[in-house]
Structure formats: C-alpha cells, structure tokens
Amino acid sequence: MSLSSASSLVVDLIDLGRKAGSMIEVERTVQAPEDLGIAVIGVPQGSDLSLTVRIESLEQGVLATGSVHAHLVGECARCLDEITSDVDQTFQELFFYEDQPLEDEDEEVLRFGGDELDLEPILRDLIVTALPLAPVCRDDCPGLCSECGARLADDPTHKHDIIDARWAALLDVQAQEPEL
Numbered sequence: 808m809s810l811s812s813a814s815s816l817v818v819d820l821i822d823l824g825r826k827a828g829s830m831i832e833v834e835r836t837v838q839a840p841e842d843l844g845i846a847v848i849g850v851p852q853g854s855d856l857s858l859t860v861r862i863e864s865l866e867q868g869v870l871a872t873g874s875v876h877a878h879l880v881g882e883c884a885r886c887l888d889e890i891t892s893d894v895d896q897t898f899q900e901l902f903f904y905e906d907q908p909l910e911d912e913d914e915e916v917l918r919f920g921g922d923e924l925d926l927e928p929i930l931r932d933l934i935v936t937a938l939p940l941a942p943v944c945r946d947d948c949p950g951l952c953s954e955c956g957a958r959l960a961d962d963p964t965h966k967h968d969i970i971d972a973r974w975a976a977l978l979d980v981q982a983q984e985p986e987l
C-alpha cells in the first residue's frame with residue numbers, strides 16, 4: 808500500500824521513473840506531524856507545513872532539492888511567555904536506490920525503495936536542528952524576578968529590599984521614636 812498522498816510528506820515517484828535526467832516538482836502544504844520540535848519550541852501538530860521540492864532522477868538514485876516553511880510556538884526561556892515565529896529551511900539530499908551497490912559499503916547514505924520518497928525524516932532533522940535551545944521573546948527580555956517570579960518587563964524598577972533581621976529591629980525602634 809502506498810503511503811503517498813497530497814497530504815503527506817511522502818512523494819510518489821511513479822511519474823519520475825528511473826530515467827536519469829527526468830524530474831518532478833512538488834509543492835504542497837501538509838499538516839505537521841506530531842513531536843516536530845523540542846521541549847521548549849516546535850511546530851504545533853496539525854499546523855500548516857509548506858514543502859516545495861524538486862526531485863531529479865540520477866543513475867544511482869534521486870536528488871531532492873527544496874525548502875520547508877512552518878510556524879513555531881514555544882516558550883521564552885527567561886519570562887515563560889508564549890513565543891510564535893517561523894522556520895524556513897532549505898535542503899539538498901541524495902537518496903540511493905535500495906538495490907544500488909555502493910563502492911564503499913560502510914558509507915552512511917539515505918536509501919529508498921524507488922516508488923516513493925519519504926521526506927519526513929530529513930525534514931524533521933532539518934527543522935529540529937534549526938530550533939533555538941533557549942528561545943527568547945526578545946533579545947533583551949529581562950525575565951522573571953528571582954525572588955517572587957514577577958515579570959520584570961512589566962515592572963523595570965522592580966526590586967526587593969532585603970533587610971537583615973537585625974536592621975529590621977533597629978528600623979522598628981526608629982519608627983517608634985516620637986518626632987521632635
């Protein structure tokens with residue numbers, strides 16, 4: 808059964824054939840698969856993910872050249888506010904036919920059956936490695952107060968007067984003295 812459809816990241820190569828030099832172009836928007844991201848930021852499952860790819864038939868396999876665009880939702884590493892942004896990545900990958908012997912068998916290469924090409928694994932790597940490990944809502948986000956958790960962006964002068972207990976006692980005495 809073929810997994811290929813206009814709503815997936817699997818591209819049907821029936822029309823391409825194995826004739827070196829032939830080429831197909833695919834442009835589609837699919838629903839993002841689950842877990843496309845890291846803990847702090849990622850592409851929401853089911854959101855639009857746009858793919859444009861040109862697949863060229865070569866002697867030993869195919870060359871896929873394209874770009875991917877998706878929306879990101881995450882959390883600021885400093886103030887925990889929601890962040891939304893986009894990811895745009897381009898790629899060029901060579902996939903070898905499964906039955907194609909290689910000169911160097913130890914070489915790590917991408918393999919595929921020939922009838923269809925599943926781009927999800929390479930797109931997943933491409934997007935996940937492009938994500939910031941500590942995304943911020945803005946470069947100068949001041950984050951949260953380490954004492955009480957208040958958002959410092961809302962209150963730039965926020966601070967706590969941390970008073971030593973002994974001084975506090977002294978201040979109490981001063982406060983009780985009658986004014987002259």
Ligand SMILES: [Zn+2]
Binds near residue numbers: 886887888943
């Ligand atoms: Zn922030």
Ligand SMILES: [Zn+2]
Binds near residue numbers: 952956
């Ligand atoms: Zn505080």
